[in-house]
Structures are given as C-alpha cells and as structure tokens.
Amino acid sequence: MKPPRFDYLAPVSLDEALALLGRHGEEAKVLAGGQSLVPLLNFRLARPAYLIDLNEVPGLDGIRIEDGRIAIGAMTRQRAVETSALVRERCPLLAEAMPQIGHVQIRNRGTIGGSLAHADPAAELPAVMAALGGELVVRSVGGQRVVGAEQFFVRYLTTAIAPGELLVEVRLPAVPPRSGSAFLEVSRRHGDFALVGVAATLVLDAAGVCAASAVALTGVGPTPVVAREAAAVLVGARPGEAAFEEAGRRAAAAVRPESDLHASAEYRQHLAAVLTRRALARAAARAAGSPGNGASPS
Numbered sequence: 001m002k003p004p005r006f007d008y009l010a011p012v013s014l015d016e017a018l019a020l021l022g023r024h025g026e027e028a029k030v031l032a033g034g035q036s037l038v039p040l041l042n043f044r045l046a047r048p049a050y051l052i053d054l055n056e057v058p059g060l061d062g063i064r065i066e067d068g069r070i071a072i073g074a075m076t077r078q079r080a081v082e083t084s085a086l087v088r089e090r091c092p093l094l095a096e097a098m099p100q101i102g103h104v105q106i107r108n109r110g111t112i113g114g115s116l117a118h119a120d121p122a123a124e125l126p127a128v129m130a131a132l133g134g135e136l137v138v139r140s141v142g143g144q145r146v147v148g149a150e151q152f153f154v155r156y157l158t159t160a161i162a163p164g165e166l167l168v169e170v171r172l173p174a175v176p177p178r179s180g181s182a183f184l185e186v187s188r189r190h191g192d193f194a195l196v197g198v199a200a201t202l203v204l205d206a207a208g209v210c211a212a213s214a215v216a217l218t219g220v221g222p223t224p225v226v227a228r229e230a231a232a233v234l235v236g237a238r239p240g241e242a243a244f245e246e247a248g249r250r251a252a253a254a255v256r257p258e259s260d261l262h263a264s265a266e267y268r269q270h271l272a273a274v275l276t277r278r279a280l281a282r283a284a285a286r287a288a289g290s291p292g293n294g295a296s297p298s
C-alpha cells in the first residue's frame with residue numbers, strides 16, 4: 001500500500017523543527033530512521049497531516065561523555081551506538097543489546113531515539129533504559145524536560161512525549177567499578193523482535209558481596225517491567241546459583257504477559273524466569289572479572 005497524503009517538511013535546524021512541531025502538534029509526526037514509521041504509513045495505521053523529517057537537522061546525533069554520563073543524541077543511528085568504543089567501555093549493557101535489534105540494514109537507518117519514541121513492547125532499548133535508570137531529554141519551543149525511563153514508557157506504543165515535543169537526547173549512567181551486566185533474549189528467528197528479553201546489572205563490593213542489582217524485562221507487557229523483587233534477592237549476599245534461581249522465580253511472578261501467535265503467556269513467563277537467572281549469572285561473572293575487582297566469584 002501507499003501512504004496517505006501528507007505535507008513533507010524538512011527543517012534544517014533544531015529551532016525550525018521545534019517551531020514546526022509546535023505549530024502542527026498532534027497533526028505532525030517526525031521521521032527519524034523510518035524503520036517503524038514508514039511501514040505504519042504504508043499500512044495507513046499512521047495518518048499524519050505533516051511529516052517532519054529530522055534527517056537534515058544538525059546536532060541531534062553523536063555520543064559523548066557529559067558529567068560522567070553517556071549522552072547519545074536521539075538521531076544517532078543504532079549501528080553507530082553498536083560500534084561505539086565509548087558505549088562498549090562505559091555502557092556494555094547497551095552495547096550487548098544493540099546487535100539484537102532487527103538486522104544490520106535496519107540498524108544502519110534506525111535511530112536510538114526512534115526506537116525509544118516508538119516504544120514497541122518487545123523492543124530491547126526500553127528494557128536497557130529501565131534497568132540502567134536512564135534519562136530521556138525532551139524539548140519543545142517552551143523548553144526542555146528530563147524524564148526518567150520508568151516514567152517515559154506509558155503504555156503500548158505510547159511515551160511521555162507530548163504533542164509539540166521532540167526527544168533530543170538519551171542519558172545513561174556510566175558503569176561503576178566491579179560491575180557486570182548482561183542482555184539476553186529469545187526470539188523465533190535471528191532479527192525478530194524478542195519473545196522475552198532481560199537486561200540485568202549487578203555491582204559487587206570489595207568483598208564480592210552484591211551491593212546493587214537491577215533487572216528489567218521486555219516482551220512481557222505493554223511497557224518494560226522493572227523486576228525489583230527479583231533484583232533484591234541478590235543484594236547483600238555473594239551471588240550464587242540459589243539466588244539466581246530465586247530471582248528468576250520472582251521475575252516470572254512479577255510479569256503478566258499475554259498470549260499471541262508467537263508465544264503463549266505461560267511460555268513467556270517461563271522465559272522470564274530462565275533468562276533472568278542466566279542474565280544475572282552472566283552479569284555476576286562479568287562483575288567478578290571486571291577492572292578494580294579484588295573479589296573472586298563465589
């Protein structure tokens with residue numbers, strides 16, 4: 001099918017893009033990599049009167065360190081994030097999740113901001129953002145606000161971005177010493193959206209005791225699920241198999257997935273348990289071997 005008629009607007013500065021968004025509000029959609037929006041237009045599931053193309057707007061891409069955090073421009077291509085040495089070093093969880101998004105051709109065009117703004121319930125990046133406690137910077141002609149990852153994802157395909165606002169940047173905390181992380185998912189074929197995905201992080205103290213941990217899941221509900229009860233099992237003890245098992249059980253208990261043509265709710269719940277256990281075990285092993293660690297794994 002062909003998309004419905006729309007006016008194509010191609011601003012060449014951020015101010016111009018924000019002014020257009022302010023003027024056209026709910027009637028406008030911004031075009032980033034087009035990997036989700038163009039199919040939606042062609043299926044006529046999206047019918048914007050105005051399409052505002054961000055691809056000629058300078059200053060919306062790039063990866064840098066700011067105030068000790070990693071700041072990634074919304075228009076940074078997914079492939080650029082995937083291949084960034086800075087991301088690999090300072091945010092290995094994000095680096096590990098990136099190649100699990102679709103195929104390389106999709107990541108060459110798709111942007112980090114587009115994926116987060118689209119908020120697919122099975123996407124990898126929302127779970128990564130939730131596990132890391134990332135922040136999303138949104139801007140409009142009226143100013144800028146910073147939204148925490150858990151507040152950003154509101155419901156199925158819906159975020160806290162209001163009409164007239166643009167996601168301009170993503171901020172992630174850099175990893176502390178003696179920390180490890182893992183992103184694991186199961187999908188039916190390579191490149192498919194995850195049936196279930198788990199992002200896990202873990203920080204050890206100098207004695208090898210878990211000082212902090214986080215678990216977030218994708219594919220198990222309309223938004224990413226932060227499984228606090230699961231991560232809490234680890235904190236205050238030396239990580240080990242029994243704790244990973246219990247964390248998996250709690251993660252499964254924390255989610256209410258739905259059945260669809262790809263998988264039953266029961267199978268998704270089973271995956272939540274298994275992937276949480278494995279992701280935490282991998283994160284713990286990585287934390288034990290990470291720089292600055294005098295401790296050894298239990």
Ligand SMILES: Cc1cc2nc3c(=O)[nH]c(=O)nc-3n(C[C@H](O)[C@H](O)[C@H](O)COP(=O)(O)OP(=O)(O)OC[C@H]3O[C@@H](n4cnc5c(N)ncnc54)[C@H](O)[C@@H]3O)c2cc1C
Nearest residue numbers: 030032033034035036037102110111114115117123167193
């Ligand atoms: C075959 C296929 C397989 C895929 N597999 C996966 C997968 O496994 N995992 C996964 O996560 N994704 C997958 N995707 C989706 C892909 O990651 C998209 O790139 C992503 O969802 C959207 O990014 P985009 O830059 O292409 O955004 P676009 O398609 O241009 O935009 C998507 C939506 O976000 C809005 N938007 C974009 N940028 C901004 C912004 N800066 N501020 C406010 N709103 C904005 C748009 O208006 C639109 O509503 C797949 C896509 C395809 C075609």
